[in-house]
Amino acid sequence: xxxxxxxxxxxxxxxxxxxxxxxxxxxxxxxxxxxxxxxxxxxxxxxxxxxxxxxxxxxxxxxxxxxxxxxxxxxxxxxxxxxxxxxxxxxxxxxxxxxxxxxxxxxxxxxxxxxxxxxxxxxxxxxxxxxxxxxxxxxxxxxxxxxxxxxxxx
Amino acid sequence: xxxxxxxxxxxxxxxxxxxxxxxxxxxxxxxxxxxxxxxxxxxxxxxxxxxxxxxxxxxxxxxxxxxxxxxxxxxxxxxxxxxxxxxxxxxxxxxxxxxxxxxxxxxxxxxxxxxxxxxxxxxxxxxxxxxxxxxxxxxxxxxxxxxxxxxxx
Numbered sequence: 001x002x003x004x005x006x007x008x009x010x011x012x013x014x015x016x017x018x019x020x021x022x023x024x025x026x027x028x029x030x031x032x033x034x035x036x037x038x039x040x041x042x043x044x045x046x047x048x049x050x051x052x053x054x055x056x057x058x059x060x061x062x063x064x065x066x067x068x069x070x071x072x073x074x075x076x077x078x079x080x081x082x083x084x085x086x087x088x089x090x091x092x093x094x095x096x097x098x099x100x101x102x103x104x105x106x107x108x109x110x111x112x113x114x115x116x117x118x119x120x121x122x123x124x125x126x127x128x129x130x131x132x133x134x135x136x137x138x139x140x141x142x143x144x145x146x147x148x149x150x151x152x153x154x
Numbered sequence: 155x156x157x158x159x160x161x162x163x164x165x166x167x168x169x170x171x172x173x174x175x176x177x178x179x180x181x182x183x184x185x186x187x188x189x190x191x192x193x194x195x196x197x198x199x200x201x202x203x204x205x206x207x208x209x210x211x212x213x214x215x216x217x218x219x220x221x222x223x224x225x226x227x228x229x230x231x232x233x234x235x236x237x238x239x240x241x242x243x244x245x246x247x248x249x250x251x252x253x254x255x256x257x258x259x260x261x262x263x264x265x266x267x268x269x270x271x272x273x274x275x276x277x278x279x280x281x282x283x284x285x286x287x288x289x290x291x292x293x294x295x296x297x298x299x300x301x302x303x304x305x306x307x
Contacts, residue, residue, distance in 0.1 A: 005175055008194065014176045015198040019205025021169050026213055026227050028161045030220035033169070035256040036281070043281045055162040060260055062166020067264025069167060070174035078174070083269035084181025084253045096272045098251060103276015104283070105248030110256065111284035113241025114232070117255040118169075120242070121199070126206030131232035135242035142246025147188035150250065 001075030022126050025059075032127065034119030035060055036110040089154050109139075157222050170261040179261045181253035188250055241284075248280075 008014070025033045038060025044050040045057070071077060082088060086095040110116040113135045115124055120139075124132020176198060177183045187195035213227045220227055232238075249255050252273055254262070259277070262270035 008177050009175060011194050011198040012201055014172060015201030016205040018169070018172050018176075018198070018202040019207075019209065021165060021172070022202070022206035023209030023213065024168075025165055026210055026220065026229075027218065028165070028221050029158060029223055030225040030227050032229060033165075035260060036277075038166075039256060039277060040281050040285070043278050044285065047282065047285075049285065055158055058159045058162035059166040059169070062163035062168075063170035063173070063257060063260035064166075064264040065163065066167035066170020066172075067174050067179070067261030069264075070171050070261070071265045074174075077265055077267070078177050079180040079182070081182075083267075084185055086181070086252070087269070095269075099269065099272040100276040100279070102248040102252035103273040103278075104280040105244050105276075106252070106256065106273075107248075107277035107280020107282075108284045109241045109243070109245030109248060109280070111241070111281045112287070113238050113245060116245060116257070117249070118257045120238075122202060122206060125203045126210055127229045127231055128207065129229075129231035131234045131238045134234035135238040138239050138242035139246035139249065142243045143188050143250040144190065146247050146250035147185060147253075151189060 002073050005070065005074035006076070006078055018122065019126070022122050025123075029055060031055055032119070032123040033059065034115050034123050035063065036107070036116040036119055038063075039107070040111055085150065085154065113139075161222055169257065170264060173257050173261045174265065179254070179258040179265070179267070184249075184253040184255075184258075188253070248276075 022033050025031050034056060038056035038058075041050065041054045041057035042060070045053055083095065083099075086098055090098065106116070110119070114120060114131060115135065117139070120132040120135040125136055173179055178195075183192065183195065186192035210227070210229070218227045219225065254270070254273060256277060259270045259273050263274065
């Protein structure tokens with residue numbers, strides 16, 4: 001158990017390390033990171049739209065493993081109190097249904113705008129893509145507005 | 155190919171580990187970020203983009219080739235289209251409601267946080283809906299494209 005893992009490292013350590021993952025993806029594979037793309041690879045493979053999994057699917061699989069590795073090294077989860085505001089304010093089944101709906105918005109929105117927080121936010125913005133900068137500014141602003149709206153209602 | 159897959163898994167593992175360590179996978183941390191109560195996530199995100207931005211340009215300036223594929227390090231940029239605004243806005247709603255985005259949901263699954271399962275199911279469904287929508291114009295065009303072949307004269 002490595003106790004330091006239970007506290008967040010300073011932002012100026014973690015941020016640059018995440019930036020280096022983006023750089024490493026180019027240095028090793030000449031690829032732009034993106035998680036939704038990995039999920040989409042799996043969905044396309046399962047639904048017969050694609051014959052083989054692309055690198056992004058393996059990248060997404062690695063994230064699952066990275067989460068497991070963290071838990072193994074840290075010894076415990078850094079949160080164990082339900083799932084944010086949803087499980088505090090709603091009953092279990094309702095929270096589950098809301099999560100499915102939120103997931104549909106995340107999957108549909110990210111797939112049609114070319115990426116999520118990682119694909120457009122990290123991968124796209126570091127390349128300087130105007131489309132990614134536009135998408136990132138839009139989802140950040142929308143998410144802030146919706147969060148304040150939720151806070152006003154609950 | 156095997157080396158590419160291995161490298162992809164290792165990159166993902168590093169990414170998932172960092173998302174977990176930074177507590178990106180805790181919905182309440184994202185909620186604090188989006189309610190502008192916590193500057194950590196914003197500074198972290200900005201510094202990640204800054205390091206990536208500089209790093210990519212250094213690679214390109216050095217005319218580096220990707221170690222495993224041999225391709226020259228390069229990228230294309232896209233101009234904003236309507237879908238980059240509408241799709242991103244829909245994504246933003248889902249992100250704000252769940253306080254979880256696709257990277258963290260994968261790391262949560264790895265940690266056995268089972269609330270990630272309904273979110274995962276929804277994301278997969280949303281991706282299928284987007285794929286079907288993207289395929290729709292192609293399907294509608296199909297009869298027209300087939301017309302000359304069925305009418306050789």
